[in-house]
Amino acid sequence: xxxxxxxxxxxxxxxxxxxxxxxxxxxxxxxxxxxxxxxxxxxxxxxxxxxxxxxxxxxxxxxxxxxxxxxxxxxxxxxxxxxxxxxxxxxxxxxxxxxxxxxxxxxxxxxxxxxxxxxxxxxxxxxxxxxxxxxxxxxxxxxxx
Amino acid sequence: xxxxxxxxxxxxxxxxxxxxxxxxxxxxxxxxxxxxxxxxxxxxxxxxxxxxxxxxxxxxxxxxxxxxxxxxxxxxxxxxxxxxxxxxxxxxxxxxxxxxxxxxxxxxxxxxxxxxxxxxxxxxxxxxxxxxxxxxxxxxxxxxx
DNA sequence: CAACAGTTTAGAATTATTATAATGTATATT
DNA sequence: AATATACATTATAATAATTCTAAACTGTTG
Ligand SMILES: [Mn+2]
Ligand SMILES: [Mn+2]
Ligand SMILES: [Zn+2]
Ligand SMILES: [Zn+2]
Numbered sequence: 001x002x003x004x005x006x007x008x009x010x011x012x013x014x015x016x017x018x019x020x021x022x023x024x025x026x027x028x029x030x031x032x033x034x035x036x037x038x039x040x041x042x043x044x045x046x047x048x049x050x051x052x053x054x055x056x057x058x059x060x061x062x063x064x065x066x067x068x069x070x071x072x073x074x075x076x077x078x079x080x081x082x083x084x085x086x087x088x089x090x091x092x093x094x095x096x097x098x099x100x101x102x103x104x105x106x107x108x109x110x111x112x113x114x115x116x117x118x119x120x121x122x123x124x125x126x127x128x129x130x131x132x133x134x135x136x137x138x139x140x141x142x143x144x145x
Numbered sequence: 146x147x148x149x150x151x152x153x154x155x156x157x158x159x160x161x162x163x164x165x166x167x168x169x170x171x172x173x174x175x176x177x178x179x180x181x182x183x184x185x186x187x188x189x190x191x192x193x194x195x196x197x198x199x200x201x202x203x204x205x206x207x208x209x210x211x212x213x214x215x216x217x218x219x220x221x222x223x224x225x226x227x228x229x230x231x232x233x234x235x236x237x238x239x240x241x242x243x244x245x246x247x248x249x250x251x252x253x254x255x256x257x258x259x260x261x262x263x264x265x266x267x268x269x270x271x272x273x274x275x276x277x278x279x280x281x282x283x284x285x286x287x288x289x290x
Numbered sequence: 291c292a293a294c295a296g297t298t299t300a301g302a303a304t305t306a307t308t309a310t311a312a313t314g315t316a317t318a319t320t
Numbered sequence: 321a322a323t324a325t326a327c328a329t330t331a332t333a334a335t336a337a338t339t340c341t342a343a344a345c346t347g348t349t350g
Pocket of ligand 2: 220
């Protein structure tokens with residue numbers, strides 16, 4: 001979804017009615033230079049605090065899932081309870097900082113391409129994703145006595 | 146946690162009191178040949194239906210998390226709403242069958258070892274996990290007209 | 291300008307998870 | 321051995337996350 005422009009037209013092209021809720025959500029998500037990661041709660045806060053708008057939580061869920069289905073958002077697997085979404089929809093891997101709960105994108109050349117040798121009969125690979133968990137160096141120090 | 150034996154002793158060694166709830170949960174999880182993947186709900190059903198025992202849902206959560214913290218269970222990241230646990234605590238990768246919602250372990254040699262070139266300053270890698278999503282071959286066929 | 295057929299929103303319901311008050315257990319003290 | 325005390329554990333109650341669905345909206349047709 002292109003930056004900084006006519007979301008009304010874009011939404012129509014996707015077969016979604018350009019309601020004011022959806023346009024607001026588009027502005028929050030796509031009107032920026034860089035892609036980013038967010039939770040539904042992050043997004044609701046952004047909309048209510050920064051944009052000073054009230055959209056029902058259920059509507060935010062609806063819209064985010066609609067955008068995901070259309071391929072404009074990706075859902076990212078992290079343990080924990082949090083479900084992250086990603087405005088970077090290209091195939092890419094992630095670092096997850098366990099201290100700060102922050103997701104960081106990997107570049108093309110941060111990780112060599114994955115070689116999957118096994119294949120499951122009758123099944124096709126639909127994605128291969130790596131999650132690298134990182135934590136502060138002094139985290140897992142064991143005691144010596 | 147060793148198969149088919151004295152869970153009471155094992156639990157004591159871990160510093161956990163061998164309550165009847167915990168022993169039951171051990172039996173459900175560790176008294177078997179192969180490792181497996183389960184959700185909290187799977188486990189509650191196993192206990193209530195197959196073992197004909199009633200343990201409060203909160204206690205199952207408590208116990209599973211206690212075992213996880215002690216390193217006898219691992220939590221697995223899958224999108225969706227489901228949180229899976231794994232009795233296979235060795236470092237290993239997974240296939241996820243999107244049709245059946247089934248998790249399948251990768252063997253050592255199903256995927257070449259991952260080469261992470263980037264590193265985040267002040268952070269240490271605590272795990273590197275690959276998730277290979279698979280789906281039925283005829284799933285994502287696009288229409289041609 | 292109705293009437294109708296979707297679509298979309300958002301409050302209500304459900305499901306998942308966690309906090310905590312009540313209960314149980316081990317150990318120390320008599 | 322009985323009782324007191326501290327701590328561990330359970331499970332109900334509270335909260336948080338997600339989905340269901342009835343009401344509101346919008347676009348189309350006659
Ligand atoms: Mn989804
Ligand atoms: Mn946990
Ligand atoms: Zn990303
Ligand atoms: Zn596994």
